[in-house]
Amino acid sequence: MYNSQKTKEQNTYDAIVIGSGISGGWAAMELCKKGFKTLLLERGRDVKHIADYPTANLNPWDFKYGLNNTLKDQEMDPVQSNSYNPGTKHFYVSDAEHPYIQDQPFHWLRGYQVGGRSLVWGRQCYRMSDLDFEANIKDGIAVDWPIRYKDLAPWYSHVESFIGVSGQKENLPHLPDGEFLPAMELNYIEKHLADSLKKNEENRLLTIARVANLTRGWDHRGPCQNRNLCDRGCPFGGYFSSNSSTIPAAMATGNLTLRPFSIVTEVLYEEQSHRAKGVRIIDALSNEVYEFYSKILFINASTIATAGLLLNSVSSRFPNGFGNDSEQIGHNLMDHHSSAGAYGLHDQFKDYYYKGRRPCGFLIPRFRNLKENEGLNFKRGYNIQGHGERQEWTDLSHNLNGFGKDFKKQLTSPGDWTIWMAGWGECLPYFENQITLDNTQKDKWGQPLIKIDFSFKDNENKMMQDIQKTSAEMLEHAGFKGVEVFNYKKAGGSTVHEMGTARMGHDEKTSVLNKFNQMHNAKNVFITDGSAMTSSSCQNPSLTYMALTARACEFAYQQLKKGDL
Structure with missing residues (x-):
């Protein structure tokens, strides 16, 4: 590592952002637009919009094994192969090359490239409300959020007005409406279920999903082509990703320096100023070590990797990890459960069909525990997400017999309408759900492996039982036949909504960040x-991450102007 004064000056920026995914891309854009010379560090390869989407226009038959993963894929990538297929595999890490330790099964799905998982995310965009922000203090669980909906509402609008979110306004206080593009359309069986809910179910409604898919041209992107190939990268820019939106906007300012293949190993602390002075990285290709310096630092490496980086950044001031006076870093890991639900068939409406491959389903917003004392045996709630469709030949072929023309006609005739629906449920913040570092096992760059200890507990399991019950009832009330409930019992991490390892809070003794996402113990770290x-x-x-990011960038900018950072 060569640290001459000239090299230090060349490696000094106004701001450093770690991670180029959904929140890191936003941080880079906001800071660059405010005039900060910004270094964006990404541990993986560069991915340029359109140019680096090699499978975007391929058909299933263009792949050697169709869209099926091989036994070798499953052997080499036992976690990632649960999420990828041959069309998307290149946007996921190799489990063999990037190991981690699971105390209990936990699927840590990762994309190490510029854009991160913004290339493969589900794109659903929902605002949180005070039902959420006040839940901990009302239930006496964990710590209170240091913000309320009014603090974040203008930033939700700021983000939605840039990324483009299609959706339907429903005037629900617990699911606030946003700045929406025209909504996508429910198909016939989904409309039927929606009508049934209006007749039979108090406080429940079915609406189209709110997604960052563009239903009209938007800021030189889109519109969505209804190909439903989003996770291959969209050459039309029909959905929001860092690659199609925030990073190009940051680049256009002339203030961004993008450095891929940069594995950040440590946040560097300066005793005299009580601030972070920069970061140390390993070049993933050359294994050379570099240091970069800045006035402010935004850490957006994703929940688990961010906690791992902080725990790995030890000094005489922070022997237990950077900014970890509260000893909360790594704890309170959460992920939504999405395993339980129901499925059913409807033998009517066979004169109706649909067209296109709509890239989203429907949403039944939360309807449990909206009021106190509902008498349920679990806290918090869930929404239900699902989709309706006609059975296709792959669903029918195992029950069909025949040969020739008649058999072909059977195969090409749509079957019954079906609906599949499952609950996306809240996970409580448990201190014992945590990540730690194993200093006895190292990766190929000599860094300690991350160990994850996570499980869903009694509250989540009782919620899943309720999801099965209510999902089946709603289908049965709407005339569905052969209704079956399910619980896939997926491992934690499978919903890819991991969060919570460096929480916000009022008190620096029990939280890591303040109400502006600023680290209590190092004021220039966000x-x-x-x-x-x-x-x-x-x-x-994800919408909340983006709104928090934009808000924190404005706060950092104002603090720097005042000389308080």
Whole structure:
């Protein structure tokens, strides 16, 4: 490592952002637009919008084994292969090359490239409400959120107005409406279920999902082509990703320096100023070590990696990890459960069909524990996500017999309408759900392996039972036949909503960050990825990460102007 004064000056920036995924891309754009010379560090390869989407226009038959993973894929990538297929595999890490330790089964799904998992996310965008922000203090669980909906509402609008979110306004206080593009359309069986809920179910409604898929052209992107191939990268820019939106916007300012293949191993602390002075990295290709310096630091490496980085950054001031006076870093890990639900068939409406491959399903917003004393045996709640469709030949072929023309006609005739629906449920913040570092086992760069200890507990399991019950009832009331409940019992991490390992809070003794995502113990460090979450709500969380990021960037900018950073 060569640290001459000239080299230090060349490696000094106004701001450093670690991680280029959904929140890191936002941090880079906001800081660059405010005039900060910003270094964006990504541990993986560069991925350029359109140019680096090699499978975007391929058909299933263009792949050697269709869209099926091989036995070798499953052997080499026992975790990642649960989420990828041959069309998306290149956007996921190799489990063999990037190991971690599971005390209990936990699926840590990762994409080490510029854009991170913004290339493969589900794109569902829901605001949290005061039902969520006040839940911990009302239930006496964990610590209170240091913010309320009014603090974040204008930043939700700020983000939605940039990324483009299609959706339907429903005027629900616990699921606030946003700045929406025209909504996508429910199909016939989904409309039927929606009508049934209006007639039979108090406080329940079915609406189209709110997604960052563009239903009209938007800021030189889109519109969505209804190909439903989003996770291969969209050459039309039909959905929001760092690659199609925030990173190009940051680049356009002339203030961004993007450095891929940069594994950040340590946050560097300066005793005299009580601040972070920069970061140490390993070049993933050359194994050379470099240091970079900045006035402010945004850590957006994703929940588990962010906590791992902080725990690995030890000094005489922080022997237990950077900024860890509260000893909360790594704890309170959460992920939504999405294993339980129901499925059914409807033998009517056979004169109706649909067209296109709509890239989202429907949403039944939370309807449990909206009021106190509902008499349920679990706290918090869940929303239900699902989709309706006609059975296709792959669903029917095992029950069909025949040959020739008649058999072909059977195969090409749509079957019954079906609906599949499952609950996305809140996970409580448990101190014992945590990540730690194993200093006896190292990766190929000599860094300690991350160890994850996580399980869903009694409250989540009781909630899953209720999801099965209510899902089946709603289908039966709507005339569905052969209704079956299910619980896939998926491992933690499978919903890919991990959060909570460096939570926000009022008190620096019990939390890592303040209400502006600013580290209590180092005022020029901000963390705005999922680590910051104090509770998990049941809404898909990425919109909240983006809103928190934009808000924190404005706060950092104002603090620097005042000379307080």
